[in-house]
Amino acid sequence: MRPDRHDPDDEPTHSHTPPGRDTARLPRPPGRPLRIGLGGPVGSGKTALVAALCRSLAGEPQLAVVTNDIYTSEDADFLLRNGVLPAERVRAVETGCCPHTAIRDDISANLEAVEELERSLPPPDLILIESGGDNLTATFSHGPVHHQVFVIDVADGDKVPRKGGPGVTASDLLVINKTDLAGQVNADLSVMARDAEDRRGDRPVCFLSLVENPAADEVTAWVRDRLGGDR
Structure with missing residues (x-):
């Protein structure tokens, strides 16, 4: 996705998926890493889920992570403190703006982080891109990810899906x-x-407690299935 070369995986910098529209992703070109985005409200457990996936998938795919925070690298620091990945496999994006902007409106910082990981590492199989905490309107554009996971939690009550x-x-x-x-x-x-x-x-839903299931088995299985072929 470097701007100085033509690549079928290149997407416009301002690729945008209007809220409520179908978010079917572009197919992953052969030899490029699968990119899965994780979004959701503040405190829903996105970073803890990323950490669980890194532990559960350790030694399987070549894995890297991009985190998004507004003015800090807090989420990346959490992953590094917990030793889920070596430091060279984690990139922190400081968006300086509303979190949804960097995953939907101006995605250039995330694309640059992905390209840096691809240049600096042995070819990764999977890159997880964690959005900064946002609200129910947050969604990834087609540009940065091939699939999107959205995380909510029960602490805000059972009205959230409604x-x-x-x-x-x-x-x-x-x-x-x-x-x-x-x-x-x-x-x-x-x-x-x-x-x-x-x-x-018929889109899938997973109920999860990382206290009771720290391996996040069902989500891990879903990611493995995506790695096996974009379906």
Whole structure:
């Protein structure tokens, strides 16, 4: 995706997916890494899920991560402190603006981080791109990722899937996280499941507690399936 050469994987810098539209991704060209984006509201557990995926996939694909924060490298620092990847496999993007801008409107900083990882490492198989914490309107454009995971959590109550938004309705995988807190916040998981199905149709939904399942088995299996072929 370097601007000085033609590549079928190049996308316009300002590639944009209007909220609520189908977010089917462009196919991954042979020999290029699969890019999976993780978005969701502040505190939904995106960074913890990235860390869990890095641990669960260790030694399988060649893996790298790009994180997005507004003015800090906090999420990248968390991954490095927890030793989930060597430092050379993590890049931190400081967006300096609303998090959705860097994943949907002006994606150049993320594309540059991806290119730097591709140049500096043995060819990676998978790059996880974590958005900064945003709200239910956050969604990746077609440019930076081939698939999008959207993470919400039960702490905000069981009404969240019903509220919709492009992340909830059109992401390739919806993760409803922190299910171990449902009893403490009076969230009905069956209501969340019903409303998620109503909003998403046959798009997959995963209920997750990293306290009870630190390997995030179902999400890890979904990522492995994407690595096996873009479906």
